[in-house]
Amino acid sequence: MERHEIETAVEGVLFASGEPVTVARLASALGAEPREVEEAAEALSGRYRFERRGVRLVRLDRSLQMTTAPELAEVIRKTLEERKPPPMSRAALEVLSVAAYYQPVTRAQIERARGVESGATLAGLVEKGLLAEAGRLDVPGRPIQYKTTPAFLRAFGLTSLDELPDTEINGQLTLE
Secondary structure, eight states, rough: OOOHHHHHHHHHHHHEEEOOOHHHHHHHTTTHHHHHHHHHHHHHHHHHHHOOOSSEEEEETTEEEEEOOGGGGGHHHHHHTTTOOOOOOHHHHHHHHHHHHHHHHEEEHHHHSSSSHHHHHHHHHEEEEEEEEEOOOSSOOOEEEEEEEHHHHHHHTTTTTGGGGSSSSSSTOOOO
């Protein structure tokens, strides 16, 4: 495929998907090399920014996603009459923080770090798609481990966990 065809296909797939799509999956579907998909995505992204278009192409770890331009948030909100979601509770933010910095983590590890029961908060974050199961710990009882999701990255405006800010507790908290 020629570069323009790859750009057109990437744009179409990402627009239709509405969700992140991995570069590997796009490359496989297009019969192209991942590098070609990356270059096409970068060209599209640059063009959208340069032309001040209403959409953006963003990278989320190893995936790509089409989003709306941040500067249009207010007009989009007014137009679609979306209600603002309630702010996240302190408990939810604490659970997400522990999971993000120490993943994969079990419920018991989260509760040890927070000092309070966290099952309901954890279940709510899984239901919202901000946390997901990441296998089971190889110890008696085989507890479920949790990790953050691409929805977590989007919700906090991150492209990868490497962008998390350093904290005073980072590396000092022991979950064992």
